[in-house]
Amino acid sequence: MQPQRRSFLLGRVVSRTFPRPPGTLPESVLATQCDACARCVQACPQQIIVLDNALPRLDFTVAECTFCGRCAEACPTGAIVATTERRLPWRAAIGAACLAIRGIECRTCGEHCDARAIRFLPVAGRPRLPEVNQESCTGCGACLAPCPTAAIEFNPMTECTA
Numbered sequence: 001m002q003p004q005r006r007s008f009l010l011g012r013v014v015s016r017t018f019p020r021p022p023g024t025l026p027e028s029v030l031a032t033q034c035d036a037c038a039r040c041v042q043a044c045p046q047q048i049i050v051l052d053n054a055l056p057r058l059d060f061t062v063a064e065c066t067f068c069g070r071c072a073e074a075c076p077t078g079a080i081v082a083t084t085e086r087r088l089p090w091r092a093a094i095g096a097a098c099l100a101i102r103g104i105e106c107r108t109c110g111e112h113c114d115a116r117a118i119r120f121l122p123v124a125g126r127p128r129l130p131e132v133n134q135e136s137c138t139g140c141g142a143c144l145a146p147c148p149t150a151a152i153e154f155n156p157m158t159e160c161t162a
Contacts, residue, residue: 019089021057022065022069022088023085025079034055035076036054036055037077038051040071043070043074045068046063046065046066047062048062048063048064056080058088063145064140067138069083090139090155090157091154092109092132092137092139092143092152094118094130094131094151097149097150097151098151099127100127100129101130101151103126105127107120108143110130112143112145112146117137118132134157
């Protein structure tokens with residue numbers, strides 16, 4: 001059974017958009033540079049790079065990005081270039097499917113966030129509620145896969161900070 005179908009059958013239906021690997025050229029030129037060789041896919045130790053319409057993207061349902069740079073090292077065309085930036089231009093957002101928002105104690109996302117960008121605010125008579133610090137969030141995706149209700153999505157920074 002495919003992962004998307006399994007998620008649907010478990011009630012985990014979310015529209016997800018995932019970022020490109022760190023150092024990927026802008027969308028406007030990416031399709032002309034990338035030859036879909038899949039070397040970045042093979043080089044990723046986390047196995048989170050997939051080709052989507054012949055272009056690389058990150059699949060955070062598998063694991064998080066560790067910003068190791070192996071995808072850039074493996075790219076023969078320069079579609080992905082080495083970068084020292086340890087952030088992606090995307091930030092986590094926690095949706096209504098979150099167990100804590102629904103009144104059930106859960107801190108799974110915060111426990112997996114190495115950047116400590118997710119904190120839990122006290123609320124009288126209820127479980128603590130998650131809050132994402134947009135400045136601390138690196139967009140790595142570590143919080144997404146372990147979320148039991150698929151309540152986390154990633155948005156471009158421009159949408160998150162507006």
